[in-house]
Amino acid sequence: MRRVLLPLVLIAIGVACSNDPNAGKIQLRYMAWGNPQQLDVEQKLVDEFNRRNPDLYVKLFKVPGSAYQNKMVVMMASRTAPDIIRIDHYAFPNYVRKEYFHEMDSLAAQDPDFDRDDFFPQALEEGTYNGKLYGLNSMPGGIMMYYNKTMFRQAGLADPYELWKRDEWTWERLRDSAVALTQRGPDGRPKTFGVELLGGTNTAIILWAFGGDLLDASLTRCLLDRPGSIAAIQFLHDLRWKLNVAPTPSQAALSAFAFESGKLGMVFDWMGRAPRLRDTVKSFEWDVCPVPKGPAGGPTTMKGNQIVIYAESEHPQEAWRFVRFMTSRETEMFYYGVLRRGAPSRRSVAYSDEFLKADRPPFNTRVYLHAFEDGRPLPINHRWSEWTTVLNNHLGSIFLDPRADVGARLREAKREIDAVLSSEEGF
Numbered sequence: 001m002r003r004v005l006l007p008l009v010l011i012a013i014g015v016a017c018s019n020d021p022n023a024g025k026i027q028l029r030y031m032a033w034g035n036p037q038q039l040d041v042e043q044k045l046v047d048e049f050n051r052r053n054p055d056l057y058v059k060l061f062k063v064p065g066s067a068y069q070n071k072m073v074v075m076m077a078s079r080t081a082p083d084i085i086r087i088d089h090y091a092f093p094n095y096v097r098k099e100y101f102h103e104m105d106s107l108a109a110q111d112p113d114f115d116r117d118d119f120f121p122q123a124l125e126e127g128t129y130n131g132k133l134y135g136l137n138s139m140p141g142g143i144m145m146y147y148n149k150t151m152f153r154q155a156g157l158a159d160p161y162e163l164w165k166r167d168e169w170t171w172e173r174l175r176d177s178a179v180a181l182t183q184r185g186p187d188g189r190p191k192t193f194g195v196e197l198l199g200g201t202n203t204a205i206i207l208w209a210f211g212g213d214l215l216d217a218s219l220t221r222c223l224l225d226r227p228g229s230i231a232a233i234q235f236l237h238d239l240r241w242k243l244n245v246a247p248t249p250s251q252a253a254l255s256a257f258a259f260e261s262g263k264l265g266m267v268f269d270w271m272g273r274a275p276r277l278r279d280t281v282k283s284f285e286w287d288v289c290p291v292p293k294g295p296a297g298g299p300t301t302m303k304g305n306q307i308v309i310y311a312e313s314e315h316p317q318e319a320w321r322f323v324r325f326m327t328s329r330e331t332e333m334f335y336y337g338v339l340r341r342g343a344p345s346r347r348s349v350a351y352s353d354e355f356l357k358a359d360r361p362p363f364n365t366r367v368y369l370h371a372f373e374d375g376r377p378l379p380i381n382h383r384w385s386e387w388t389t390v391l392n393n394h395l396g397s398i399f400l401d402p403r404a405d406v407g408a409r410l411r412e413a414k415r416e417i418d419a420v421l422s423s424e425e426g427f
Contacts, residue, residue: 022057026318029082031061033068049325076100083313092306094382096129102309104133107320120372123345127306135306136327141271141342142300142371150284151265155180160289161364171292178245181265193257194245196267200392206232209294215379222417224410234406241402274340288362290370302375343368387420
């Protein structure tokens with residue numbers, strides 16, 4: 001009997017003497033990236049989950065954004081990935097098809113508190129592949145326009161948000177506002193600029209507004225050669241080189257004409273920029289506005305991250321509890337109601353008084369709902385990183401060249417992107 005009990009006694013003594021307060025708990029790892037402010041928020045949420053779930057212990061595994069994707073790929077391929085991963089939707093289509101993620105429909109079916117109908121359909125569609133749910137949306141949002149209210153008021157211009165409410169905020173109105181906001185000294189040197197130029201895939205918002213697009217519906221053919229696409233990029237090119245209302249990279253060097261400097265009237269960026277501006281901008285008033293409309297309308301983009309469960313996690317049920325917490329109404333209210341980090345993916349948050357009322361900038365909170373009510377998904381496929389590299393190179397060269405033949409350059413970009421999309425895949 002003694003021989004049977006001795007190991008049990010030793011185990012009991014070992015547990016009792018352990019300095020690890022989480023010994024005996026199911027332990028999970030959650031992998032995420034972000035700036036220090038973002039990771040501080042993530043850590044607080046992880047700590048709160050651990051407090052509410054004494055049988056579990058989740059450890060936040062932090063990886064710098066610059067190394068995140070490479071680290072994630074290596075860990076998944078070597079079967080050492082954390083149980084839960086936050087993955088940018090830019091990468092989601094590429095890795096879900098490789099069966100790296102655990103499907104969530106079976107987990108959701110066993111969870112009586114999971115209210116699928118509370119989510120905007122687009123939020124669930126982003127995490128769906130071949131009809132199955134593999135990820136829940138985190139920090140979704142779209143491109144919106146940040147504008148310097150003080151500059152607009154001093155120039156005697158109408159407020160863009162008020163114009164948008166009257167269906168009068170158009171790209172032509174933006175152009176005229178940018179001209180009025182751009183000022184030069186007696187020596188001709190710029191003192192302020194009206195607008196920062198769009199670039200890369202963010203140009204989707206003006207392509208759509210002018211009737212163009214990046215790719216077709218099948219995501220296999222580039223549409224940059226369409227008349228609407230050419231007109232949109234020509235419009236942007238003219239803002240910089242014909243009207244001189246958008247700074248060049250050399251003029252914007254060292255943040256001389258960054259939005260935070262108070263010398264730039266309008267800038268387009270993702271919703272996640274708002275918390276940083278609230279912390280850094282103290283010298284002028286600012287707010288947000290939906291993107292302008294064009295001949296074909298004015299949809300913004302809609303994109304988030306997915307929180308996924310690694311396919312080989314030994315504890316998918318417990319991981320699901322954490323995923324549910326990170327996408328709960330309470331967590332969303334904190335992310336989007338308090339921090340204004342993005343657009344709520346839950347209707348119950350998006351249309352609540354707590355979210356829609358603001359006591360600090362940005363005050364135009366209805367703009368956040370524009371991503372789900374009027375937004376369009378970017379054409380993100382599993383070749384995204386390849387073809388967007390070609391796109392960025394061509395758009396960069398167009399906007400740096402005052403004499404660029406926009407149509408010819410875009411037709412060349414189309415040929416190269418089509419070649420990438422039709423080529424044999426790598427890993």
